Amino acid sequence: MDERKRRGDRGEAAVSAALEARGYRILARQYRCRWGELDLVAWDPAGVLCFVEVKTRSPDAIAPGREAVTPAKRRRLRQAASFYLTQSPLDCPCRFDVAEVWAREDGWHVKYIMSAFE
Numbered sequence: 001m002d003e004r005k006r007r008g009d010r011g012e013a014a015v016s017a018a019l020e021a022r023g024y025r026i027l028a029r030q031y032r033c034r035w036g037e038l039d040l041v042a043w044d045p046a047g048v049l050c051f052v053e054v055k056t057r058s059p060d061a062i063a064p065g066r067e068a069v070t071p072a073k074r075r076r077l078r079q080a081a082s083f084y085l086t087q088s089p090l091d092c093p094c095r096f097d098v099a100e101v102w103a104r105e106d107g108w109h110v111k112y113i114m115s116a117f118e
Contacts, residue, residue: 007056007058007103008054010056010103010108011056011101011108012029012030012039012040012054014101014108014110015040015054015101015110015112016040018110018112019040019042019052019112023044024043024044024045024050025042025043026042027042027049028040028041028084031080033080033083033084034083035080036076036077036080037080038051038053038080038081038084039052039053040052040054040099047092047093048092048093048094048095049090049093049094049095050095050096050114051077051084051094051095051096051097052097053069053073053096053098053099053116055068055069055098055100056102057100057101057102065098065099065100066098066113069116074117077096078096081094081096095114095115096115096116096117096118097112097113097114097115097116098112098113098116099111099112100112
């Protein structure tokens with residue numbers, strides 16, 4: 001496994017822990033289908049189903065992670081989320097969130113952006 005994948009997995013674990021500490025329940029991690037991957041799928045405390053795109057960056061990264069969620073990436077995430085919903089009998093509000101994660105000397109820093117796109 002390459003270092004980039006390891007860093008991304010550690011970033012996803014940091015976001016999962018942060019969300020669980022806020023009362024979210026993680027339903028799926030790295031959910032894969034033919035349209036792509038959903039990094040995290042979680043229930044928020046208000047009962048909203050959240051599709052979370054995690055963007056882990058090194059400390060010296062120039063651009064924030066949210067800039068990597070391009071219109072094409074958003075389209076793939078919407079398609080994967082639609083497929084996820086066909087696999088589960090859920091009738092609930094949904095949203096797409098982005099979690100930016102940085103590895104720093106003092107630990108992981110998470111910036112969570114709710115309703116990052118529609």
